[in-house]
Amino acid sequence: MLPEAENDLICHTGPGTPMGEALRRYWLPCLLITDLPENDGEPVRVKILGEELIAFRDTDGKVGLINERCPHRGASLFFGINQECGIMCIYHGWKFDVNGDCVDMPSDLPGSIFKDKVHINSYPCIESAGMVWTYMGPIDKKPAEPDLIFNRLPVNQVIATRVPVYCNYVQSIEGNIDPSHLGTLHRRIVDWTLETDDTDRPGTPSPNLRSYILAKYPYSEIQVQDTAYGFRVMGIRPTDAGNRHIRITTHVMPVCSMIGSPGRAGGAFIIVPVDDENCMRFFVRHNPDRPFSNPERESTLAENMMMDPTNPKIRLKRADNDYMLDRRVQKTTILAGITPNAEQDYAVTESMGPIYDRSHEHLYAADGGIIRFRQIMVSAAKGIREGIDPPGLDPSIPFHLIRSEETIVKADDDPWLAGADAGESAKPGERIW
Numbered sequence: 001m002l003p004e005a006e007n008d009l010i011c012h013t014g015p016g017t018p019m020g021e022a023l024r025r026y027w028l029p030c031l032l033i034t035d036l037p038e039n040d041g042e043p044v045r046v047k048i049l050g051e052e053l054i055a056f057r058d059t060d061g062k063v064g065l066i067n068e069r070c071p072h073r074g075a076s077l078f079f080g081i082n083q084e085c086g087i088m089c090i091y092h093g094w095k096f097d098v099n100g101d102c103v104d105m106p107s108d109l110p111g112s113i114f115k116d117k118v119h120i121n122s123y124p125c126i127e128s129a130g131m132v133w134t135y136m137g138p139i140d141k142k143p144a145e146p147d148l149i150f151n152r153l154p155v156n157q158v159i160a161t162r163v164p165v166y167c168n169y170v171q172s173i174e175g176n177i178d179p180s181h182l183g184t185l186h187r188r189i190v191d192w193t194l195e196t197d198d199t200d201r202p203g204t205p206s207p208n209l210r211s212y213i214l215a216k217y218p219y220s221e222i223q224v225q226d227t228a229y230g231f232r233v234m235g236i237r238p239t240d241a242g243n244r245h246i247r248i249t250t251h252v253m254p255v256c257s258m259i260g261s262p263g264r265a266g267g268a269f270i271i272v273p274v275d276d277e278n279c280m281r282f283f284v285r286h287n288p289d290r291p292f293s294n295p296e297r298e299s300t301l302a303e304n305m306m307m308d309p310t311n312p313k314i315r316l317k318r319a320d321n322d323y324m325l326d327r328r329v330q331k332t333t334i335l336a337g338i339t340p341n342a343e344q345d346y347a348v349t350e351s352m353g354p355i356y357d358r359s360h361e362h363l364y365a366a367d368g369g370i371i372r373f374r375q376i377m378v379s380a381a382k383g384i385r386e387g388i389d390p391p392g393l394d395p396s397i398p399f400h401l402i403r404s405e406e407t408i409v410k411a412d413d414d415p416w417l418a419g420a421d422a423g424e425s426a427k428p429g430e431r432i433w
């Protein structure tokens with residue numbers, strides 16, 4: 001459980017809140033690059049950390065992210081005209097560039113220099129890994145640009161998707177660092193009838209063996225290791241041949257979880273608060289070895305951006321249609337009765353309520369990653385009040401080497417040493433980087 005005061009502390013992220021100020025110290029994705037497809041194209045509403053903003057791509061291709069309300073008398077710049085390196089408010093014509101400077105005020109008297117004194121709040125943006133990222137904190141604290149593995153790959157080796165999740169961002173993140181739900185929430189009925197195979201030996205398990213192990217051993221021993229960028233959580237399961245199956249999910253502060261998966265290709269979830277009762281889930285797939293094929297790209301987009309065809313701004317499967325739960329499927333095919341996997345996650349995390357009250361829950365051994373995440377977030381929020389910078393911002397951290405992992409190790413191997421990649425290994429409890 002988490003005391004009510006600490007729950008409030010980490011769940012509220014609007015301007016001026018401690019957690020909100022801590023989150024504003026990091027680059028956060030706010031849009032897909034494809035949301036702003038052309039220069040001088042349509043402006044787009046963005047709500048992030050409780051702030052209502054407008055994004056636009058100017059004549060030169062630069063992305064601007066500014067307050068939605070015009071500083072003159074508050075009209076929405078969503079209705080503005082985006083042309084000639086700025087967005088013009090349609091009420092009296094005040095025009096702002098991507099830096100927030102007022103560059104034109106045609107309704108002011110000739111010769112006036114009033115426009116030179118007007119500025120609208122604006123946030124710097126960069127484009128990387130298929131996403132537009134913004135930094136909303138104090139300019140003198142702006143960290144280096146995001147440099148995870150997918151930030152370094154060519155665009156054809158990355159697929160980014162974005163979907164709204166209708167609950168507080170902490171609930172969504174807690175699902176991502178919770179290895180123990182795989183054997184239940186995401187289980188197929190057929191998984192109970194699978195058989196082991198010859199990949200039950202040190203190395204990458206086959207997809208069949210992976211499903212077999214998760215179904216046969218629905219429990220996992222959880223170990224957590226602090227790192228300079230956040231922490232890693234490992235779920236350890238036995239295998240029939242006496243080895244150990246390990247999954248390491250890596251949490252990069254503040255909101256990025258690289259999900260334990262076999263092989264070099266992997267996926268990450270980045271959960272960004274919209275307001276206190278909604279968040280955006282960015283899912284980033286990357287393949288360091290080759291470009292994704294068109295069918296791979298299309299199936300990833302279709303599966304991870306399942307929007308309502310009658311209103312593409314909202315998800316197709318949501319609480320008011322019970323996520324299209326099918327009780328027959330639940331008995332015969334998929335334990336959750338809901339498809340696909342991501343929708344299973346939304347159903348359970350949103351069912352906890354818009355902001356879950358953690359003061360009455362009952363945590364057990366499986367929740368080790370969640371407990372550590374909360375501790376780090378509570379301390380980051382408290383630290384901000386005392387002028388202490390939040391964790392994971394040291395520029396010497398080799399972010400591009402951070403990996404998740406899923407593999408099989410021998411029973412007497414140190415799973416952290418044997419299972420880690422790219423030099424990122426250390427004994428349990430030992431802090432790395």
Ligand code: FES
Nearest residue numbers: 070072073089092
């Ligand atoms: S309200 Fe925008 S120019 Fe007047």
Ligand SMILES: [Fe+2]
Nearest residue numbers: 175181186345
């Ligand atoms: Fe899940």
